[in-house]
Amino acid sequence: MYGLEIAGVIQPADGSTQEPLTVLNVSRRRFLKQTALGAGSVFVLGVFSGCRADNLAAWPDRAEPMGSLEDAGFRPNVFVGLNDAGDVFIVCSRSEMGQGIRSSVPAIIADEMGADWDRCHILQATGHPRFGNQNTDGSRSIRNHFDDWRRAGATAREMLLAAAAQQWETDTESCSMGVHEVTHADGRTLGFGELAVTAATLSAPNAPTFRPRSEWRYIGTDIDGRDNKAFVTGSATFGIDVQVEGMRHAAIMRSPVFGGKVASVDDTAARAVPGVLDVVRLNDHSMPPAFQALGGVAVIAENTWAAFKGRDALQVTWERSPHQDWSTEAQRAAMDAAVQAAGTPVRNEGDVEAAAGQQVVEATYHVAMLPHASMEPPTATAWVRPDGTCEVWAPSQAPQTARGSVAGALGVDPEAVTVHVTFLGGGFGRKSKPDYCIEAALLSKAVGAPVKVTWSREDDLRHDYYHPPSAQYMRAALGEDGKPLSWLHRSSFPPIGSTFANGVSGPGAGDLRSGVSNMPYVIPNVRVETSEAFAHQRIGWLRSVYNIHHGFSVNAFVAELAHAAGADARDYLLDLIGPDRELNDLFPRPPVLDTARLKGVIRRAADEAGWGRTLPEGHGMGIAGHFSFSSYVAHVVDASVEDGAIKVHRVDCAVDCGTAVNLDRIRSQMEGATVFGLTIALKDGIEAVDGRVTTGNFDTYRLLSLAETPDTHVHIMDSELPSGGVGEPGVPPLAPALAGAILQATGRPVRSLPIRLA
Amino acid sequence: MPTYTLTVNGQAHTVEAEPDMPLLWVLRDLIGLTGTKYACGSAYCGACAVHVNGSAQRSCVAAISALDGADVTTIEGLSEDGTHPLQLAWNEVNVPQCGFCQAGQIMHAAAWMKDNPNPTAEEVDQNQSSNLCRCGTYQRIREAILLAAEKGA
Ligand code: FES
Numbered sequence: 033m034y035g036l037e038i039a040g041v042i043q044p045a046d047g048s049t050q051e052p053l054t055v056l057n058v059s060r061r062r063f064l065k066q067t068a069l070g071a072g073s074v075f076v077l078g079v080f081s082g083c084r085a086d087n088l089a090a091w092p093d094r095a096e097p098m099g100s101l102e103d104a105g106f107r108p109n110v111f112v113g114l115n116d117a118g119d120v121f122i123v124c125s126r127s128e129m130g131q132g133i134r135s136s137v138p139a140i141i142a143d144e145m146g147a148d149w150d151r152c153h154i155l156q157a158t159g160h161p162r163f164g165n166q167n168t169d170g171s172r173s174i175r176n177h178f179d180d181w182r183r184a185g186a187t188a189r190e191m192l193l194a195a196a197a198q199q200w201e202t203d204t205e206s207c208s209m210g211v212h213e214v215t216h217a218d219g220r221t222l223g224f225g226e227l228a229v230t231a232a233t234l235s236a237p238n239a240p241t242f243r244p245r246s247e248w249r250y251i252g253t254d255i256d257g258r259d260n261k262a263f264v265t266g267s268a269t270f271g272i273d274v275q276v277e278g279m280r281h282a283a284i285m286r287s288p289v290f291g292g293k294v295a296s297v298d299d300t301a302a303r304a305v306p307g308v309l310d311v312v313r314l315n316d317h318s319m320p321p322a323f324q325a326l327g328g329v330a331v332i333a334e335n336t337w338a339a340f341k342g343r344d345a346l347q348v349t350w351e352r353s354p355h356q357d358w359s360t361e362a363q364r365a366a367m368d369a370a371v372q373a374a375g376t377p378v379r380n381e382g383d384v385e386a387a388a389g390q391q392v393v394e395a396t397y398h399v400a401m402l403p404h405a406s407m408e409p410p411t412a413t414a415w416v417r418p419d420g421t422c423e424v425w426a427p428s429q430a431p432q433t434a435r436g437s438v439a440g441a442l443g444v445d446p447e448a449v450t451v452h453v454t455f456l457g458g459g460f461g462r463k464s465k466p467d468y469c470i471e472a473a474l475l476s477k478a479v480g481a482p483v484k485v486t487w488s489r490e491d492d493l494r495h496d497y498y499h500p501p502s503a504q505y506m507r508a509a510l511g512e513d514g515k516p517l518s519w520l521h522r523s524s525f526p527p528i529g530s531t532f533a534n535g536v537s538g539p540g541a542g543d544l545r546s547g548v549s550n551m552p553y554v555i556p557n558v559r560v561e562t563s564e565a566f567a568h569q570r571i572g573w574l575r576s577v578y579n580i581h582h583g584f585s586v587n588a589f590v591a592e593l594a595h596a597a598g599a600d601a602r603d604y605l606l607d608l609i610g611p612d613r614e615l616n617d618l619f620p621r622p623p624v625l626d627t628a629r630l631k632g633v634i635r636r637a638a639d640e641a642g643w644g645r646t647l648p649e650g651h652g653m654g655i656a657g658h659f660s661f662s663s664y665v666a667h668v669v670d671a672s673v674e675d676g677a678i679k680v681h682r683v684d685c686a687v688d689c690g691t692a693v694n695l696d697r698i699r700s701q702m703e704g705a706t707v708f709g710l711t712i713a714l715k716d717g718i719e720a721v722d723g724r725v726t727t728g729n730f731d732t733y734r735l736l737s738l739a740e741t742p743d744t745h746v747h748i749m750d751s752e753l754p755s756g757g758v759g760e761p762g763v764p765p766l767a768p769a770l771a772g773a774i775l776q777a778t779g780r781p782v783r784s785l786p787i788r789l790a
Numbered sequence: 791m792p793t794y795t796l797t798v799n800g801q802a803h804t805v806e807a808e809p810d811m812p813l814l815w816v817l818r819d820l821i822g823l824t825g826t827k828y829a830c831g832s833a834y835c836g837a838c839a840v841h842v843n844g845s846a847q848r849s850c851v852a853a854i855s856a857l858d859g860a861d862v863t864t865i866e867g868l869s870e871d872g873t874h875p876l877q878l879a880w881n882e883v884n885v886p887q888c889g890f891c892q893a894g895q896i897m898h899a900a901a902w903m904k905d906n907p908n909p910t911a912e913e914v915d916q917n918q919s920s921n922l923c924r925c926g927t928y929q930r931i932r933e934a935i936l937l938a939a940e941k942g943a
């Protein structure tokens with residue numbers, strides 16, 4: 033197993049300093065001048081030292097032995113290395129949680145560089161600003177950094193071409209890039225390994241040119257999963273699998289009611305559990321909670337089981353919390369009341385009150401509070417050494433945030449903290465928050481040994497950064513032609529801002545942009561309002577965030593309007609979206625919704641599903657389309673209701689994510705998003721009474737099963753436009769498409785998620 | 791603390807453990823085999839599936855006291871080199887997303903397929919639905935099991 037350790041002096045990327053770097057612990061081989069890429073690039077100078085054999089959180093790279101990065105003499109930037117044996121090392125700076133980024137990023141770099149995929153070794157970056165943005169969240173990896181990685185590869189390619197020209201004493205025009213070799217016009221070749229030493233002496237080009245698409249070998253194909261073998265043989269190291277010499281195991285009892293502070297602790301029984309070593313009280317968190325550790329009482333033990341048992345044996349009493357009387361039912365009633373009254377307008381065109389139509393349709397939509405429930409619960413291992421340095425091994429979506437937060441909690445400089453990123457056993461937004469890393473660091477400091485904190489499933493479901501529960505009221509007046517003359521939409525939910533600031537009393541204007549205030553329909557009178565809602569837990573972002581409830585309400589309501597108008601749901605939706613145009617007024621900043629692309633995915637999904645065909649008795653078909661994270665996704669769902677049970681037979685999903693990098697992972701993300709959306713639609717929400725979350729495990733938060741998974745057909749639109757996100761945008765349209773199918777099958781609207789048919 | 795002897799992937803191990811310690815934690819924390827995963831601890835998800843004397847068991851609820859002398863196979867021991875037909879099929883179909891549930895999925899499937907090496911799609915649904923995957927790889931799991939069956943699991 034190998035890891036990536038970075039040492040040495042880091043220079044800014046502004047090109048102001050070009051001295052050779054100081055290298056701290058590289059014991060052998062040449063060490064060559066590093067040059068920065070052009071100003072404004074995300075790359076900064078960095079020097080790789082050797083891979084440490086004791087870095088247990090590192091990545092296995094297929095089953096093959098891998099050279100040390102010490103041997104990579106040519107390192108044009110922090111993402112690429114090449115040694116004189118021709119091994120290419122590619123650093124993945126984004127976290128792998130199932131989206132296949134450790135295949136997609138290297139494929140982009142390899143394509144631009146001209147490297148042979150099978151000779152590339154993938155290394156995982158630790159959390160450090162030298163790697164640019166590492167926050168693997170917001171479906172941003174490809175859509176924001178595609179060109180950065182192309183530049184990393186293109187820099188290497190141009191330097192290799194220049195090196196070949198130098199070795200052949202010719203000009204670069206006579207040299208062309210082959211696969212892992214440079215070819216001379218006269219047919220001679222030099223392999224990458226033969227060029228590494230010369231290339232390492234050259235300056236990096238300021239503005240390398242990108243290869244034309246016609247030269248891509250990997251981008252736009254089904255790129256093989258680099259880590260499949262590690263996953264199917266059990267050798268992949270997830271956060272929960274980290275083992276460090278002398279490590280202790282910790283389980284924490286946190287306040288069952290959010291905001292509760294420890295009143296008293298009786299740890300007699302806990303300490304009597306065999307294997308329990310210590311009991312450590314953590315400081316209570318302050319408000320707002322932000323990324324702080326939640327506090328509570330930790331049991332330190334020889335193994336996880338003893339830690340869990342010890343924790344269960346703790347007798348802790350808690351002070352009364354301001355959230356003691358919270359229940360999901362009361363919260364829903366409060367939001368219901370809020371959306372029945374006028375809210376604060378964030379969009380107002382025409383006069384929704386004056387627009388009297390033939391028919392008024394109104395509906396109140398609810399989506400339950402939702403957990404992330406990644407199969408791997410939050411977990412982290414930390415080792416605070418006597419000299420004050422700290423190493424963390426964690427399944428982190430945001431290792432730089434983790435690094436800064438751990439440093440802050442320990443009161444040390446971030447440079448003293450190294451965060452190694454393991455495989456993530458699912459993330460969905462939960463693992464962007466570093467609270468569990470802080471817990472491990474504080475406990476390691478307290479006991480003077482490496483500590484692994486493992487959250488139980490109950491800990492995870494009861495102390496999450498939840499997707500907010502919501503209520504939305506919608507009303508439309510339909511004209512004689514059945515089209516809406518007015519559209520009123522009020523949305524109430526405790527926003528994520530409540531996790532980071534006190535006194536937040538409902539969504540702000542920005543919180544309603546995800547599909548509500550910028551819904552793309554042509555309607556003369558529109559009013560959108562925010563309504564009050566208060567948080568009683570930490571609220572966070574969950575796969576597609578507010579698009580979950582907004583994509584649901586907006587699309588489900590359109591299906592209801594079509595139904596009321598006696599129109600075809602697809603035609604009605606396309607008609608409402610109206611002519612081809614970019615909605616620059618509703619999207620002040622890019623990405624801007626392009627109605628032609630939205631209609632494109634809706635039509636494609638409908639066509640592929642055979643929209644309009646005669647359905648078996650009891651079946652219905654529903655359709656929905658949504659724009660989020662720069663991508664357009666439409667779902668068509670074929671479902672039936674028999675004896676009160678919903679069965680989903682087939683799902684067609686069309687996605688326009690611009691330039692497609694990894695076709696296989698786009699398909700798999702859409703398949704996964706379909707299952708995620710069906711879980712939201714058909715299973716459970718988080719339930720709470722007396723301030724406590726009662727949902728505890730997969731019996732009360734059920735996941736969709738294999739037998740319930742419909743045949744899912746994913747259709748990827750051909751496009752050369754800039755890449756959009758893929759991880760999240762597949763979630764929002766699924767539930768409303770299912771709602772539309774149930775409406776068609778039964779004549780009854782679906783207004784709550786999870787769906788509970790009366 | 792009592793001691794127990796187990797054979798894990800063909801190798802004998804003697805461990806000192808509390809009698810109620812689940813096999814899951816014996817494997818992970820005492821023996822150091824972390825391919826078997828914890829995800830629920832209560833027999834709901836199958837992430838911790840291993841073979842005990844040839845049949846699939848949820849190791850998170852299997853107390854070590856009842857397993858003295860047992861013959862245990864974990865994902866690390868399913869094949870020498872990752873070439874069990876299910877492992878190959880999983881790779882071919884690109885099943886894993888995050889990968890966390892997949893060891894349990896494969897171990898569970900490998901056990902029931904011993905009795906039913908040529909399942910229909912419906913039988914796959916019946917037999918494999920007890921194993922949960924939050925990433926939603928089910929469609930590909932179904933496909934990979936059928937592929938492995940075709941190639942002779
Ligand atoms: S961890 Fe054993 S069944 Fe879930």
Ligand code: FES
Pocket residue numbers: 130407457458886887888889890891892922923924925926927
């Ligand atoms: S692949 Fe992530 S839980 Fe199954």
